[in-house]
Amino acid sequence: MTVVYPQHQPTFFVELMPHVAQMAITAAPMFENPSHLTVLSPTSLYFKQTAGSEHIIVDLPGELTKDAPISCVRVCQFDKPTQTLTARLKADRSDRPARVVPLSATDLSSSGNVWCNACKSPLIKQMVKFLDLPSERWQEMLDYWHCHKPGHNHGHEHEHGYSDPVPKTQLVPRSLLVLVGLSYITALASDINCTIKENIVQCSICNAVLGTFRCRSTVY
Structure with missing residues (x-):
């Protein structure tokens, strides 16, 4: 045939x-x-x-x-x-450009704070721990770490009958812990000297725009 x-x-x-x-x-x-x-x-x-x-x-x-x-x-x-x-x-790694890191937890820990670019006032209310986020492309590693990707629920929910509204691949800060990305930080609003208006985060001193407000009281 x-x-x-x-x-x-x-x-x-x-x-x-x-x-x-x-x-x-x-x-x-x-x-x-x-x-x-x-x-x-x-x-x-x-x-x-x-x-x-x-x-x-x-x-x-x-x-x-x-x-x-x-x-x-x-x-x-x-x-x-x-x-x-x-x-x-x-794939060949040899032609990868050198990694330039604008922000790092080490640098922010040494300086001890983050300052408003407009009025130079400190933004962190008290002593916190800075922790680097993984690479911006960390999700591409999931195939090597898991037999299935987080968020795949196999057709069932948690034992208590509810589903977590935050995706498993989303990393969120906690009290007194600031997460540091390549060009941004994310922290709980309670740890930042800021005001929030319609999900826009502003400096509490000069009202300069600092970032956005997201779920779980998180500031980006």
Whole structure:
């Protein structure tokens, strides 16, 4: 029996995940493993769905490692129900730019406070602990830490019959603990010298806008 496939080509989605040195490749719709998925260069792949179909050159958002396999067909995973092909290849870390950190918990701990840019008044009411947030792309690590991502409830709720309204992937501060991102801090409003009007956080001295107010009394 001869199987006749539609003539259209699949759509490729390629994501570079630099913190785990991986290149995630997804193609759909697919009807079986491809006849060719070959490394053409460190930044491109050669793809053919079947031996008789037209080829596609897939441009990559980064470079593959020098030891990447020439043929990638063996590392592909084909999911028949969703007609989706996935693969992961090693990405090269050598061309990553040096990390520049505008804010860090170490610097803020040394200075002891955060000041309003307008009136220079201190914003932290009392002694707090500063703690660095993980990388802004930390969620890309979830596939390596969990068999399923947080927030997937397997179709059930907590023992007490309620669901947590805050997503499991959202990190929130607590009293006397200030979380420090690359370009912002997040803290409880009770730890900051501020006023809040319509979810806008303002300096309590000069009314300069400092940030926004979010759930659980959290200031960003």
